[in-house]
Amino acid sequence: MPHLTDDQLVLHHYGEDTDEQQREAGAHLAQCAECREALDRLRHVLGLVTADADPQAPDGFERVMWARVQPLIESRRSRQGGWASWLGLRGLALAGGLAALVIAAFVAGRWSGAPGVAPPPESVATAPAGTAGDARPEGVLLVAMGDHLDRSQMVIVELLNADDADPGSLSAERERAADLVAANRLIRQSAEQAGESALADVLDDLERVLIEIANGSGDASSEELQLLKARIEQRGILFRMRVVGAEVRERERAPRALRAPES
Amino acid sequence: MNDSDRTAVSRARDGDGEAFRWLVERHSRYLFGVAARLTGSAADAEDVVQEAWLKAHRQLARFEERADVRTWLHRITVNCAIDFIRARRHREDAHDPADLEQGALGEIGADSQPTPERLAQGGQIQARVVEAMARLTGLERAAFTLRHLEGMSIEEVGAALGLKASATKHSIFRAVRKMRAALEPFATGKGAGCS
Numbered sequence: 001m002p003h004l005t006d007d008q009l010v011l012h013h014y015g016e017d018t019d020e021q022q023r024e025a026g027a028h029l030a031q032c033a034e035c036r037e038a039l040d041r042l043r044h045v046l047g048l049v050t051a052d053a054d055p056q057a058p059d060g061f062e063r064v065m066w067a068r069v070q071p072l073i074e075s076r077r078s079r080q081g082g083w084a085s086w087l088g089l090r091g092l093a094l095a096g097g098l099a100a101l102v103i104a105a106f107v108a109g110r111w112s113g114a115p116g117v118a119p120p121p122e123s124v125a126t127a128p129a130g131t132a133g134d135a136r137p138e139g140v141l142l143v144a145m146g147d148h149l150d151r152s153q154m155v156i157v158e159l160l161n162a163d164d165a166d167p168g169s170l171s172a173e174r175e176r177a178a179d180l181v182a183a184n185r186l187i188r189q190s191a192e193q194a195g196e197s198a199l200a201d202v203l204d205d206l207e208r209v210l211i212e213i214a215n216g217s218g219d220a221s222s223e224e225l226q227l228l229k230a231r232i233e234q235r236g237i238l239f240r241m242r243v244v245g246a247e248v249r250e251r252e253r254a255p256r257a258l259r260a261p262e263s
Numbered sequence: 264m265n266d267s268d269r270t271a272v273s274r275a276r277d278g279d280g281e282a283f284r285w286l287v288e289r290h291s292r293y294l295f296g297v298a299a300r301l302t303g304s305a306a307d308a309e310d311v312v313q314e315a316w317l318k319a320h321r322q323l324a325r326f327e328e329r330a331d332v333r334t335w336l337h338r339i340t341v342n343c344a345i346d347f348i349r350a351r352r353h354r355e356d357a358h359d360p361a362d363l364e365q366g367a368l369g370e371i372g373a374d375s376q377p378t379p380e381r382l383a384q385g386g387q388i389q390a391r392v393v394e395a396m397a398r399l400t401g402l403e404r405a406a407f408t409l410r411h412l413e414g415m416s417i418e419e420v421g422a423a424l425g426l427k428a429s430a431t432k433h434s435i436f437r438a439v440r441k442m443r444a445a446l447e448p449f450a451t452g453k454g455a456g457c458s
Binding site: 006007010011014016041042045046048049050051052053054055056057058061062063064065066068069070072073076 | 280283284287288289291292295296297299300305308309312313316317320321388389390392393396410411412416417432435436439440442443446447449
């Protein structure tokens with residue numbers, strides 16, 4: 001029998017050769033020192049490939065993963081009617097409330113902002129601005145959204161202004177960024193559902209930036225911090241957030257008459 | 264430790280969000296390693312781990328009480344990674360593995376080869392393994408990892424990745440050739456093979 005090929009040795013090593021091939025290979029190996037040595041080398045090399053060489057997750061990965069997973073699970077549970085049991089009071093206030101509010105705000109925003117869509121006359125007639133019955137839920141929601149943008153902006157500005165020589169001073173910003181990821185995701189999803197693609201794009205970019213900030217290591221080097229700053233500036237996220245923020249504030253000030261019909 | 268895991272699963276199944284959070288924070292780093300070695304990308308691994316947790320949450324009710332939680336999560340993550348790799352295959356198909364093979368072997372085998380002295384440290388060998396794995400194509404990495412580290416048979420690997428047996432074998436053979444080229448000098452100081 002000729003020498004075993006590399007591929008035959010691989011199959012033999014993994015026990016993937018047929019019974020007959022196994023017998024033949026075994027017989028050959030018993031009398032061929034060269035092939036035995038080749039098989040030993042193969043085993044030695046493959047023995048170096050263990051799970052110990054797995055890539056390591058970045059610092060803070062667990063927190064970021066929870067921030068990514070939590071709103072999706074909550075969203076699913078809310079569809080199943082399980083909000084109250086799943087969310088604690090804080091989570092309900094932060095995530096659930098925000099999600100519901102944002103969805104309503106966007107629905108309202110679409111009515112108010114859609115060119116050529118006339119407001120239903122009865123809503124104008126029955127709900128004059130400034131009355132006690134004028135709840136203006138969309139206004140409250142827009143405030144919540146504006147607040148989120150402001151908070152995110154502050155984190156990014158803090159990071160951009162941080163001393164490159166002292167990246168360790170950013171641990172609080174990293175935690176704040178991780179906390180903002182969940183809320184951002186809810187708002188982005190709401191924006192997508194409402195067809196607000198421009199806003200959803202900005203929020204999508206913002207989410208990446210927040211995750212990148214949250215992912216950063218507390219003992220990051222000054223070079224890493226500089227690179228992170230450069231990436232953030234390259235995206236122009238601050239400018240885009242300001243544009244979106246201005247639009248949100250404009251909607252916030254929009255007259256009461258331009259609201260969605262109630263029936 | 265396993266009891267804590269099982270208790271957390273049990274509580275999460277009853278709607279305890281904090282218990283599920285505890286599981287996520289406890290196992291995510293490990294699952295990232297599993298996903299990253301299969302996908303070869305940190306960003307892809309993050310998406311795979313996220314999907315794995317969502318799937319685990321949906322399957323909480325099906326968790327077998329006596330099973331090991333990490334093993335259960337590991338299996339879910341591998342399956343999610345396989346789904347991800349299959350979805351990515353159309354991009355992989357546009358890639359010519361032969362080019363990669365030549366390039367990878369050339370680079371690893373020549374200038375970038377460390378001296379024998381440097382090999383004395385296990386950490387460097389691990390780094391070399393990571394580097395060699397990174398030079399495999401997506402399919403080679405997935406097929407090799409599933410066979411070599413996950414212990415799946417070639418038939419199972421082929422079924423998981425949607426490949427014929429011959430294509431699965433060839434992916435594994437190519438991967439092993441690249442790994443040998445990169446690692447054999449560290450293992451023996453000799454060249455490969457019996458022709």
